[in-house]
Amino acid sequence: KAGVTQTPRYLIKTRGQQVTLSCSPISGHRSVSWYQQTPGQGLQFLFEYFSETQRNKGNFPGRFSGRQFSNSRSEMNVSTLELGDSALYLCASSLTTGDPNIQYFGAGTRLSVL
Amino acid sequence: SQKIEQNSEALNIQEGKTATLTCNYTNYSPAYLQWYRQDPGRGPVFLLLIRENEKEKRKERLKVTFDTTLKQSLFHITASQPADSATYLCALVPYSSASKIIFGSGTRLSIRP
Numbered sequence A: 001k002a003g004v005t006q007t008p009r010y011l012i013k014t015r016g017q018q019v020t021l022s023c024s025p026i027s028g029h030r031s032v033s034w035y036q037q038t039p040g041q042g043l044q045f046l047f048e049y050f051s052e053t054q055r056n057k058g059n060f061p062g063r064f065s066g067r068q069f070s071n072s073r074s075e076m077n078v079s080t081l082e083l084g085d086s087a088l089y090l091c092a093s094s095l096t097t098g099d100p101n102i103q104y105f106g107a108g109t110r111l112s113v114l
Numbered sequence B: 001s002q003k004i005e006q007n008s009e010a011l012n013i014q015e016g017k018t019a020t021l022t023c024n025y026t027n028y029s030p031a032y033l034q035w036y037r038q039d040p041g042r043g044p045v046f047l048l049l050i051r052e053n054e055k056e057k058r059k060e061r062l063k064v065t066f067d068t069t070l071k072q073s074l075f076h077i078t079a080s081q082p083a084d085s086a087t088y089l090c091a092l093v094p095y096s097s098a099s100k101i102i103f104g105s106g107t108r109l110s111i112r113p
Helices: none
Strands: A005-007 A010-013 A019-024 A031-038 A042-050 A053-057 A064-068 A074-078 A087-094 A109-113 B003-006 B010-014 B019-026 B030-038 B045-051 B056-059 B062-067 B072-077 B086-094 B107-112
Touching: A005 A087, A010 A019, A019 A087, A019 A109, A031 A074, A042 A064, A074 A087, B003 B086, B010 B019, B019 B030, B019 B086, B019 B107, B030 B062, B030 B072, B045 B056, B045 B062, B072 B086
Parallel strands: A010 A109, B010 B107
Antiparallel strands: A005 A019, A019 A074, A031 A042, A031 A087, A042 A053, A064 A074, A087 A109, B003 B019, B019 B072, B030 B045, B030 B086, B056 B062, B062 B072, B086 B107
């Protein structure tokens, strides 16, 4: 079974631009969560989608948004990029949104904002 | 405020010894704790989980304990090997929202031959 696939692996953008990241979950997994990982803040929850609905959201500004499609694939968008948005963005899928919610992570997209 | 902390940013031990990593939390009611391993340039990989009503779980050379009185989980790797060198993350799954997982900052474990 193929794992979680994230594209692209690396991105370089400039301040003010916007970016869209893509995530394909493990086949059969309906829940997709997004995380931001930085050296200073660690791994922080952005949001979670289940059956095309956002079920939960972390403490991030509205510039961060996402969506999920009927095939469970998900995209994350960041508008008006800031230098502080430079991070590794990880997508994780799970079989359900409840117990035990084991997260299966992709390799991530490394975003650099210049 | 709510916090989850992994006490050691880095841990260096000799091959063959037992590595013990600590995860403490405050102001949460966890349904369970999960432990993940992350290698450089890769996403975290799930290792073990332990539920609130469990004291200990084992899987091969790995052991996790959970003390709700101390609000602490310990993660042990016995007979450690250089291949165990990685960053280990604990993750708390709260009763209030099972999908909003809170991760610790991680402990970078180095096993020297």
